[in-house]
Structures are given as C-alpha cells and as structure tokens.
Amino acid sequence: MHIDHRADEPAAEPITFADFLKVDIRIGRIITVDAFPEARKPAYKLTIDFGPVIGIKKSSAQITGNYDPENLLGKLVAAVVNFPPRQIGKFMSEVLTVGFPDSEGNVVLFSPDNDVSPGARLF
Secondary structure, eight states: OOOOOOTTTOOOOOOOOHHTTTSOOEEEEEEEEEEOSSSSSSEEEEEEEEEHHHHEEEEEOOTTTTHHHHHHOOOEEEEEEESSOEEEEEEOOOOOEEEEEESSEEEEEEESOOOOTOOOBBB
C-alpha cells in the first residue's frame, strides 16, 4: 500500500487516543527478501518475524530506492499488523511496513535505534 504524504502537508484531523490504539504497530525482524518483478512499482517481498504472538507475516514494500536485499536481512522494522491482507498481483501482503519519504521520495523504513524484541507494540 502506498500513501503519498509530503512534509509540507498539514497534520491530519485530530483523533482520540482510543482511535490511535486501534492501529496495532509492531516491531518485526526481516527474515527473507525476495524480488517482486511483477509489482507495478519497484518493490520487494518481505517475510517478517513478529515473534510468537503475531508470528511470521509477509509484506510488499516499495523500498528499492534505499535498500538492497542483503542490507535488509535481520533488520528490525515497524509494521501495522491489524490491517486486512491486501492482494498485490499474485502476492498477499499481510502487514503494512512503515516508512517515511526521503528528499527524493524514496521510502526510509522506520526502525528502532536499539534492539527491541520482535512483536513489541508501539504505544
């Protein structure tokens, strides 16, 4: 899923804390990275381990501008784990990996500065 947001856009409408808690953002560790040549925009197929509670999930990520597959293996990333799965071509993306656009519009993944256990929830 690609949502185009720029830094010069105003903040979104206010929500309640209860609304925020509905979005389940967890840390996972990338365990496999595969090419996704059939995607409309350059992307990778990621397999991410979110620990024993959430388990292993798949994600399509348009991050080829800043990342090579070998640099992604073992990387901790944040993802929304409670969106419904989304069919992208023949691939079922189960989570939305979270990132921010750099100055060229390429996605920079959100990753914690320190080691965090897979499955840890943002709060």
